[in-house]
Amino acid sequence: MINCHSASxxxxxxxxxxxxxxxxxxxFIHLKACDACHNFLRHVEIFSRVxxxxxxxxxxxxxxxxxxILNHLRHHQNTPPNHL
Amino acid sequence: MPNAEETKTINPEKWIDSHGKILFRYAMxxxxxxxxxxxxxxxTLVAALEHSHSFxxxxxxxxxxxxxxxxxIIDIYRKRHRITYENEFCxxxxxxxxxxxxxxxxxxxxxxADWGDPLKLAEKKAFxxxxxxxxxxMPASLALLFSCRESxxxxxxxxxxxxxxxxxxxxxxxxxxxxxLQGCIQTNWGLSSEIQT
Ligand SMILES: [Zn+2]
Numbered sequence: 001m002i003n004c005h006s007a008s009x010x011x012x013x014x015x016x017x018x019x020x021x022x023x024x025x026x027x028f029i030h031l032k033a034c035d036a037c038h039n040f041l042r043h044v045e046i047f048s049r050v051x052x053x054x055x056x057x058x059x060x061x062x063x064x065x066x067x068x069i070l071n072h073l074r075h076h077q078n079t080p081p082n083h084l
Numbered sequence: 085m086p087n088a089e090e091t092k093t094i095n096p097e098k099w100i101d102s103h104g105k106i107l108f109r110y111a112m113x114x115x116x117x118x119x120x121x122x123x124x125x126x127x128t129l130v131a132a133l134e135h136s137h138s139f140x141x142x143x144x145x146x147x148x149x150x151x152x153x154x155x156x157i158i159d160i161y162r163k164r165h166r167i168t169y170e171n172e173f174c175x176x177x178x179x180x181x182x183x184x185x186x187x188x189x190x191x192x193x194x195x196x197a198d199w200g201d202p203l204k205l206a207e208k209k210a211f212x213x214x215x216x217x218x219x220x221x222m223p224a225s226l227a228l229l230f231s232c233r234e235s236x237x238x239x240x241x242x243x244x245x246x247x248x249x250x251x252x253x254x255x256x257x258x259x260x261x262x263x264x265l266q267g268c269i270q271t272n273w274g275l276s277s278e279i280q281t
Binding site: 003004050051069072 | 096097100101104105108109112118122125126129130133185186189190191192195196197198199202205206211212215230231234235237240255258259262263265266269
């Protein structure tokens, strides 16, 4: 049976790509018997969930900001690009 | 000299009206700073203006603009963590430096405990604060990579192109980032949840 070090590595990798069948199977067997790695699997999912949904700021772009950006863009558009 | 069709598609006013709100919210969510978010959206549109010829119409306009915005956000992350290409990313593909999390026989040194219902946990403000603190505590290159992968939802190819690392390396580093978070949160969440409940 694989140890926790290998199992946790597989857990992390499984977030990036589908594991080959044999590795998936050995991870499955390990998780059946190991609470710690089972917790790690759940935690890795939590990390992903928390990172993906940052707190909503409730702040919106306002008209003044729109005008500032637009003026900046117009100015930029009328200046001939210097990188060519 | 741009042809008529190309010039027609360049309309910054329309960009702001139709996508400004979404772009700004996206930037705010990842930067938590109004001035930075405004700059970011502005820089995105300037870049879009300069590179409008690279918009091939295959993706939607919003997808294209969001792609540029992601890169602007990464630039700010990089400045925040003072990361440069040259010194931060180890390119040794065998550097699986995770030994201190496990003992000789491959058992956890600090076994992951049951933290409770994952759904409820992700909603808790206190948990988010511990999470953010732990992200700041880990090595900057790991934090940047983790944010690119999980917050900006970049795929492996985008990550490798943007950060100049290999697929193997990015997987090893993501594993290390997750172990860091596991260890750090376990230590600090244990303390704060005792106070909370
Ligand atoms: Zn285990």
